[in-house]
Each structure stands twice: as structure tokens, then as C-alpha cells.
Amino acid sequence: MKAAVLEKPNTLCYKEIPRPAANDEFMVVEVKACGICGSDVRYYKGENPWALHTLGKNLPNPPNIVLGHEWAGVVREAANPKYMEWIGRRVAVLAFKSCGICDDCRSGNYHLCRKTAHIGHGAGWGKMEYYPGGMAEFCQIWNTNVCELPDKVSFEEATILDPLSVAIHAISLSGIEGGDNVLVLGTGPVGLCIGQAVSAYGADKVICTDIIDYSLELAVELGIDDVVDAKKETVTEVLKRHGLEKVRIIFDTVGTKETQRMALSVLKESGTLVNLVMNHTKVHYQLLDIAGERRIISSANNRTEDFIMGIKLIENGIVNAKKMITQTFTLKDVQKGFDVMLAKDTDRVMKVVITP
Template identity: 30%
Template sequence: MTRDTMLALRLHGRQDIRLDTVPIPDCLSDQVRVRVAYCGICGSDIHECQAGPILAPQPQETNPHSGAKLPVILGHEISGTVVEVGADVEGIRIGQKVVVNPLLADPQIQAAACTSCLRGRFNTCKRATYYGINAPGGGFSGEISVNAANIVPVPDNVSLRAAALAEPLAVACHMIERSGFAAGDNILILGAGPIGLGLLILLRSKGAKKILISEVSDLRIDQAKRLGADIVINPVQESQVSDPVLRAVHELTDEGVDIAFDASGLQATLDTAIASVRPGGTIFNVAIHEKPLSLNLNALSLQEKHLTGGICYLRKDFEEVLSLQSSGRLPAEEMITSVVPLSNIIEGGFQELIVNKTKHVKMLIQPDI
């Protein structure tokens, strides 16, 4: 590498990721260039590698909204330091600690606002793209140039290591708001991966009464206990009971939990979530499903249960989780189980997570110095 180039992990096609030497990106007049400190590996990165391109551009095609085409740099859970500010940008300074909101909606691409954007629901924009997935630039690199509106300042007392969790925590924060949660609610979370544990610590900070977690990984069970879950159940180890999660729910509550968050995306977890919720309660889907699931609508209608879901986040979700981290009310850094150098991301990152997923919660990638 030279002073004008950097190492970057790029998706070239299905099951084809490579560490390439690429030019350091230019910083346009409305952009900010960020030196990446950390970037988390998300499940969607693994899916794009193994089964994609899914959201990433298809071979020989260009994304019509972002202009991105294969190969694309992956990585969207980004924290770093500003190293260059475009001529038209105000309010951002060189040396500032920041995270990147990866979402590009109509306002960022100067398009006429769609119905979602007119309503402030930029996360459901019909032209939405994301840095590190299907827009130019990603966090598995040394530097990234992004639209200034996608920069979120990090409080002085929050480390860049902890700030790298802002993106998955913003997902969890958005889901909680969408679910109708109120302080004093009883909660079931199915799955204690990064989003499930993010839900746990955020719900605890927001005043949940009792939180039950269902998880099969020993490491994640231990994490859930340390992070404040009232009851943690391994449904596989307790399989002699017809449904150990349901039994625990009904031992703890009169008629069921107020909200069940399904962060696993399996038929079994959806069925358990529906059965665990009280009449009038909410089943909230957090997971992205690889295949369609079956649904007994009578189980919802006859007890007026609500089934809904959400996607991603808004800027305010990033600001809220960073504020909570700054206040000391969000022990998010405990979710980090390993940090891997960018030069080892293929074997020590992607391949390790594919083979040993349950031995990790959140893995961060750090560019080589």
C-alpha cells in the first residue's frame, strides 16, 4: 500500500470476498472523510457473502440510486475519526469522533421525496441504500467518505470501540419504540445475539419489569445473565418440557408477557412468541427471515394480539443510544467478544463466524495501523 491506497474487504460475488488494495476515497464538497477505528461484522455481511448478492448490486448491474456496482466494500457498523471535511460542510471538525449512519434515503441523494420520506420514515424509503452494502464505501477499510448528514457525533466520554456498537443498538432502539413498549412491561426476547442483547440492555434502561431470554448458546446465555436478564432459558437443554419458554412465561406472569421480541427468525420462535403474549399484547419481529413461515391467524385474532415488525433506524435512534452510553446506563461494550485486524478478516472474521457463530456475540474489525 502507498499513502494514496488502503486495504479493503470487497464483495465480488457469491462466496467471493477479497482483501483488495484500493484508492483512498476522495472527499466531495458535501462529504466527510472518516478514518475507520472499528467496524462490527453484522449477520447481513455474512449473508451477503454466503448467499448474495442480496441487497448488494447484482453482477454486471449498477444500483440506480447510489451508483454502486460490484465489487463493493462491506461493513456498515462504523466508528472513527474525521480526517477531512468537504468545503460545503458546517458543524463537523477534523479530529472529531463520529459514527456513520449507513442509511441513504431521498434527502441524501437529492431525489424527490417518496411517501415514506415525506412522513419522516426514511428507513422505509423506496430508494434506500446503505454504506457498506449497496452504496460506495464501507467500514471494512481504512477510510470512508460519506454524506455529511450521515455523520453522528460521539460524546467525548464514549470510546470509539463502544461507539462501534451504535448501529446495532440503534436497530434495537428503533424496534422498542415501534413496539409500543412502556415502563413496567414484561418482556420475552427470543435470541440473544447482538440485537437481542441490545434489546435487553435498552429495555432494562427504559424500565422493563421482567425480562426473559431464550437462547441456546452458552456464551450468549452467560452474556444475557450478566447484562441483566431476570430469567434465561435454554429451550434445547430443557426439551423434556413441552415448551420450557412458555412454562417460564406463565410462571412469571398471569396471562403472558406484554411484548415478545423474536430476534431468531425461526418457525419455532415465532410460534413461541405468539403463544407467550397476553391477550392484546404484541409480537414484534426483529429477524430477517431466509424463508417464509406459516402463521395461524386465529391465534392473533381470537385474543386481539398484534404482530408487527421493523427495519433499521432513524438518526434519532443513533443519538439516543450514544446519549445512553455517555450516561453510563448502557453497558454495551460487554457485548464485544473479539477484535480482529482487517488483514485477518476473511479467516479470523467471516470464516470464524460461519463455523463458530455461537462462540461470539459481537466481533469488531480494526484496520491495521
């Protein structure tokens, strides 16, 4: 089969590799669409964002990774008799499998399992000739990790489920209550998913920030109440426009010293700042900055229930996944898709999708 293989940092090859086979643990899915995630770009550059988020450190990636964890398709093979009925079904996939026996797994925090195996990068597999991923004509997936895709949700729209699940998990950690005002720093895919999904939790005003004109335009089109063009105005000015001084819930999808300091300056008492970016940035603050029971927490990965809720939010039109997809390329042209994501001179890119 054809696949996009990251042979080493900055070297992505479209090539023929062995097609996976179903067995007692795995079924085989014909991939119909796979998103290029921001983390895929980081893997392409040689980083390991999963290790940074889950392990708190960067680790080298093995060679020959088939990238792609945001994917959906049709089940074509199953070997375990319990799952034969899935053949022919449209599915979205949960791209990770935890060990099930570590302290994190047994305490319900399986999304933080340090022994996780993950489709789309090398974590948890040991040594392999090619590490499985969704940027291929076919991909293996654990029998238990497929979710039936409603007819109303296209394969392309399903590529938004991974960032949407990450967004939902972050929202669930925030302590949001009905009527809360929300500030989202950064309007990439995760930020836009948060901006839309918080309405399901009873958010009142939702304000997003960015420096990219197209991202801000798209936020408005997706129903975000107001946006902050950080090149022209401050968050404080926009909050005043709505009669607000501070907000109780803030999500930082940017992760800089500036965004952290600004977020703390407008975080209301009993409020929560949720960080979705882990890097080596050093941020200095005073204990007084979190007085009044303010919280700073991080959010990592997602859980099965977040993924299921994401399907419902797209199916019911609460999250407009279709509008977030800005470019589509065939698998053969996967490098063009990464070039678009890597380009610094373009500002009309949100979600790039590969269709084998």
C-alpha cells in the same frame, strides 16, 4: 488504501483500492473500528438482507462491495465550508441516506425509502468500481450523517450503535408501557441490545431465550432478569417461575415457525409481537391467535433519533457495549473475523470487530 472487498459471494479480498476524496456532499473519515454484522455475513453468502427487510424481496448484490456499516473513526477531510469544523472529531456514522422526495421520506418514514443509498452494500449507488464500506482504512460519509462520539464511548463500543439503533427502533414500535414484562427470542447482538435497552422504557421483568450457552451466560452478565435455555426448558416454565402466564411485549430475533408459534402462545391480550427477521418462512396461524387486540408487526432498519438515543444509552451505562465485543481482528485478518462468525463449532462469539 487497504480495504476488505467482497468481489463476489464467498470471496472476500484484502486489497488496495482508491482512497475516497471529500467533496461538497461527503467528508472522509479514518476508520478506527468496524463491526461485522450478521447481515455482513449474509452479504458474504450472497444474500441481500436490506432488500428483504425494506423491499420485501431478495436482490442480487453487485461485485466489489467494501463491507461494513457498523463503524466509527476520526474525520480527516471535509470540502464543504459548513463542515470544516468537524475535521479531527471522533464520530460514529449513520450509514444510510434516503432520497428525501419519495412518499416514504415525505411522510416521515425515510428509513423505509426504497431508493436509499447505504454504506456497506450496493443499494442506491448505481454502478461503481468499488462500493464504499467501513472495512477500509478510510470511508466517505455524507456530511449530515456524522454524530460526535463522547469521550466515554470507545470506537470499538461505537460498533454496537447500529444493532442498538435497530433494537431501539423495534422497541419504539412495540407500544411498551412502564411495568410491562418483555420476552426476547434470541440473544444475538440485537436481542441483547433489546434486553438491555427496554429498561429505559420502564420494562419490569425481561426474559431472553437461546440455545447457545455462551449467549445465555452473557445475557445474565448484562443484567437480563432470567434466561430460557431452549434445549432444556420451555418459555412457559420460565414464565411460571416469575408468576407469569403471558407477556405483553415479545421480540422475535430468530424468525422460525417455532419461535412464531411459541410467541403467539404466550402473548398477552393487547400485546405486540415484533418481528425483526424477514425471510421466506411460511407461518400458519388462526385469527383466534391474535384475538384480544394482539398485534404482529415487523421492524425494519432504524431512524436518526434511534441512533442518537443509542449513543446516550451506551454513554450512560444502560447498555454495556464493551462486554458484547468478543473478538477483534486487524483489517488484514478480516477473513479470520468472518471465519469466526461463520464457524458452526464455536459458541463464544457475539460481536466481532475489525480495527484497520
